[in-house]
Amino acid sequence: MSKMVDYYFAPQSPWTYLGHDRFLKIAKLAGAKVRVMPMDLSKVFPISGGLPLGKRAPQRQAYRLVELTRFSKGLDLPLNLHPKFFPVACDAAAKLIIAVDMHYGTDPALTITGAVLSAVWHEERDIADAATLATLLNEHQLDATCLALSSTPETQARYDSYTQSAIDAQVFGAPSYVIDGEMFWGQDRLDFVSQTLTP
Template sequence: MPKTVDYYLAPQSPWTYLGHQRFVQIAKDTGATVRVKPMDLGKVFPISGGLPLGKRAPQRQAYRLVELTRFSKALNMPLNLHPKFFPVAGDPAAKLIIAVDMHHGTPAALAITGDVLSAVWHEESDIADAATLAKLLSKHQLDGACLALSSSAEVQTRYDSYTQNAKDAQVFGAPSFVIDGEMFWGQDRLDFVAAALKS
């Protein structure tokens, strides 16, 4: 019987970018039901001991760049180590993904998530800018009303709920995948995610 996976993501995360398309394919291959749950990392980090990038020790910041380069090459995925629009507020894009999920369903939400991530890490676009988000909606022929919906109280409530869900599930980074109460953190754990979804 196909399983359900809670997909906790942050639209400004390079690790979510590197793992997103592989995860989507795994979910498709296993027939899994995906619950797309963008979360506010700014509220998740403090309770788990995590630090924003700029506050991490220099050696951790340096090694992050080494690992991003390694995975980018290994996965053959172009990635700008120092994108023009980063750091960037993830809230507007996160709430747009939620709005698309509500209005068009999970496949559309997963599709636009991929383009949001690529906009930051490959295309040098500002995902905090409404014009950028509107272009992504248009690219997928999604209702432009999703942009207005993303600013609604209903979407904000759902965003807050997903962030609380993440805390409750002991999530501390993005991407994280929760299957039958078991958490898998990071795009480098996708082999384990696939195994759990197949079991």
């Protein structure tokens, strides 16, 4: 029986960007199912003790840049350390991902997730801008009606539900992968995710 992975992430997270494609390959190889669950970190952080980037201690902010550089080089994945549109409001992008999931299902939702992440960290695009989101849909042959669907109360309710689910699962950062109640935090835990999915 295939396992289910609850994939908690935030569309503005560089760590989610660095791990996204590897996670998809691991899940596919294991025949695992993925539940696409973007969450609102601004609601998760206050409960879990996390701080927005700008409020973290200088040494933590500096080391974050060191680690991002290491992983970008190690994974041969291009990443702008100081992207033009960051920090960026991500609710619209998160709800677009949910809307695509509602309209098309998991695989297209994961595709648009990757596009959104790359838009921030590689392509210098503003994911808070509706025109950018519409362009991303078009580039991946996804219906523009998903943008309208993303603004509905139903989509907002699902976003709120995913955020609460993350809190209930003790998630405190992005990305987090939850398998049978066991949480793996961070793209640097993907080896353990792989081992758990394919024992």
